[in-house]
Amino acid sequence: MTAPWLYSSALFAAAPPVLLTPAWRVALIDLSYLVASVLFILGLKGMTHPRTAVRGNILGSVGMLIAVLVTLLDQNIVGYGLILAGLIVGSVIGVVIAAKCKMTGMPQLVALLNGLGGVASVLVAGAVLFDPTFFIGADKLPRLDVLIGTAASGWIGAITFTGSLVAFAKLEEYKFVKDFRFSGQQALNMALTLGSLSLWWPIAAGPSASGGLGLMIFCYWLMVLVASLLGVMLVISIGGADMPVVIALFNSYSGLAAAATGFVLGNSVLIISGSLVGASGIILTQIMCKAMNRSWTNVLFGTMAASGGPAVSNDEAYARVKSTSYDEVAMLLDVARRVVIVPGYGLAVAQAQHAVRDLTTILNARGIQVEFAIHPVAGRMPGHMNVLLAEADIPYEMLKEMDEINPTMGQVDVVLIIGANDVVNTLARTDPRCPIAGMPIIDADKARTVVVIKRSLSPGFAGIHNPLFAADNTLMLFADGRKAIIDLINALEQV
Amino acid sequence: MGLIAGLTVFVLAVFIGFEIINKIPPTLHTPLMSGSNAISGITVVGALVAAGSEHSTVASMLGFIAVVLATVNAVGGFLVTHRMLKMFRRKD
Numbered sequence: 221m222t223a224p225w226l227y228s229s230a231l232f233a234a235a236p237p238v239l240l241t242p243a244w245r246v247a248l249i250d251l252s253y254l255v256a257s258v259l260f261i262l263g264l265k266g267m268t269h270p271r272t273a274v275r276g277n278i279l280g281s282v283g284m285l286i287a288v289l290v291t292l293l294d295q296n297i298v299g300y301g302l303i304l305a306g307l308i309v310g311s312v313i314g315v316v317i318a319a320k321c322k323m324t325g326m327p328q329l330v331a332l333l334n335g336l337g338g339v340a341s342v343l344v345a346g347a348v349l350f351d352p353t354f355f356i357g358a359d360k361l362p363r364l365d366v367l368i369g370t371a372a373s374g375w376i377g378a379i380t381f382t383g384s385l386v387a388f389a390k391l392e393e394y395k396f397v398k399d400f401r402f403s404g405q406q407a408l409n410m411a412l413t414l415g416s417l418s419l420w421w422p423i424a425a426g427p428s429a430s431g432g433l434g435l436m437i438f439c440y441w442l443m444v445l446v447a448s449l450l451g452v453m454l455v456i457s458i459g460g461a462d463m464p465v466v467i468a469l470f471n472s473y474s475g476l477a478a479a480a481t482g483f484v485l486g487n488s489v490l491i492i493s494g495s496l497v498g499a500s501g502i503i504l505t506q507i508m509c510k511a512m513n514r515s516w517t518n519v520l521f522g523t524m525a526a527s528g529g530p531a532v533s534n535d536e537a538y539a540r541v542k543s544t545s546y547d548e549v550a551m552l553l554d555v556a557r558r559v560v561i562v563p564g565y566g567l568a569v570a571q572a573q574h575a576v577r578d579l580t581t582i583l584n585a586r587g588i589q590v591e592f593a594i595h596p597v598a599g600r601m602p603g604h605m606n607v608l609l610a611e612a613d614i615p616y617e618m619l620k621e622m623d624e625i626n627p628t629m630g631q632v633d634v635v636l637i638i639g640a641n642d643v644v645n646t647l648a649r650t651d652p653r654c655p656i657a658g659m660p661i662i663d664a665d666k667a668r669t670v671v672v673i674k675r676s677l678s679p680g681f682a683g684i685h686n687p688l689f690a691a692d693n694t695l696m697l698f699a700d701g702r703k704a705i706i707d708l709i710n711a712l713e714q715v
Numbered sequence: 716m717g718l719i720a721g722l723t724v725f726v727l728a729v730f731i732g733f734e735i736i737n738k739i740p741p742t743l744h745t746p747l748m749s750g751s752n753a754i755s756g757i758t759v760v761g762a763l764v765a766a767g768s769e770h771s772t773v774a775s776m777l778g779f780i781a782v783v784l785a786t787v788n789a790v791g792g793f794l795v796t797h798r799m800l801k802m803f804r805r806k807d
Binding site: 276288294298302311481501504607611621 | 716717718721724725726728729730731732733735736737738739740741742743744745746747748749750751752753754755756757758759760761762763764765766767768769770771773774775777778779780781782783784785786787788789790791792793794795796797798799800801802803804805
């Protein structure tokens with residue numbers, strides 16, 4: 221597999237001969253890793269504004285390229301055929317999936333990529349155990365830092381891998397991963413956690429203390445197996461509505477797994493980028509949890525209980541629902557000065573983004589101010605709705621966060637709710653026993669008129685009725701989202 | 716790099732991460748996730764060392780698979796992030 225001509229690859233040829241001494245080579249590699257780490261930080265900093273975000277992402281990818289190229293100078297690497305093949309195969313697959321992925325499928329893609337990062341960490345740590353030069357120090361003693369890193373890398377990586385795959389399958393709505401609960405699940409999870417963690421000991425102790433290299437390697441893969449089971453069990457019982465939290469959490473874990481691999485190899489760029497990603501995932505997890513008024517332990521270990529309050533039948537709750545017509549809504553919109561659209565994932569499912577963009581253009585042309593009120597958990601991952609609307613060329617200045625738009629909802633003439641339900645459910649404010657109690661909502665009910673475009677009165681993810689639909693200022697337009705907007709545009713043109 | 720030096724770098728980088736990520740607007744949270752996900756593909760660096768050291772065939776094969784998967788993670792992540800970010804436009 222070795223291609224000797226590659227020893228004098230372009231990089232070597234370009235470097236002055238003095239750089240080829242081992243000490244200089246190590247210095248060059250470490251300095252380049254520093255440059256790569258700085259580029260990652262600057263890249264993330266670029267993400268703080270849509271204007272600079274594209275450049276930021278490019279800086280990050282340049283950092284990655286530099287890190288990969290200088291790693292090829294590492295003196296531990298003796299064969300290049302295999303790794304070049306790996307890089308090429310991986311790049312081709314990466315290019316294809318990035319080009320083919322639909323924007324609605326972004327949560328699945330991120331879940332899958334999280335999982336790949338996790339399993340890569342498992343494999344790297346596993347490979348290191350086959351080569352004692354990595355973990356036996358100059359004093360012939362096992363190096364605790366490397367071995368703890370190896371155990372951590374395999375453990376977090378395995379949980380990330382299988383947990384992400386289950387999240388992926390749930391988001392794809394594969395039938396075989398229907399929410400699965402049984403009594404004693406908590407106890408089993410606890411046993412799997414303790415069992416996998418206890419296997420850290422023989423790994424960290426080193427080959428002589430754990431009864432030979434073979435046994436130590438066996439313990440590592442056994443730990444990976446138990447941790448993989450744990451990953452499955454943690455996610456299998458989590459409902460679809462909580463997937464944004466799960467993806468954000470595994471985003472964080474994939475970073476922590478990379479950081480752990482950095483401890484295995486004593487590699488600073490892995491530690492730095494891993495911790496940046498770990499921090500990012502944790503912040504996103506917190507934001508999502510806050511937006512649902514739940515703690516992450518509640519998401520991971522708790523159950524989203526069915527309504528504990530008195531059961532209200534649909535007939536009773538929706539006795540005063542008023543249905544409306546396209547002409548009536550068109551007239552309301554025509555005389556409005558300020559319209560706010562509340563989009564939900566249902567809008568994306570109905571592929572209504574482009575129709576909504578056209579509606580926005582028409583209303584703007586008549587001097588009507590249009591804004592979008594985006595709830596943090598609208599869509600299926602943090603910021604998902606913004607991407608779906610951006611895909612339809614809706615300018616990001618029109619997209620307002622919940623906290624920004626709520627204080628002004630009283631001055632809104634018409635609120636148009638498309639494919640959203642739980643995020644405007646007033647029960648969150650009024651019924652302390654309902655599953656979404658205390659969840660911050662978009663105050664759509666405070667607008668002068670509320671128009672809800674929805675196919676039926678069926679409940680949202682939380683499975684409860686929505687008093688907003690029966691409010692005095694609410695009109696229901698029963699139709700498919702996309703068709704409704706197109707018909708509404710036609711009606712508007714006749715006003 | 717020893718355990719303590721590694722931990723020092725880790726903790727300081729976590730703080731930098733918190734400082735920066737807290738300033739990222741919610742509208743960019745999906746690209747942030749896919750982009751940071753691509754950065755966690757940095758595991759490819761470890762995979763390259765594992766695959767290229769050729770001390771044992773098993774280790775090389777494990778390393779090779781890791782190179783493929785981590786490269787998919789990095790390349791796929793950066794490209795899909797680029798695709799998304801290009802869609803965020805200003806009002807004309």
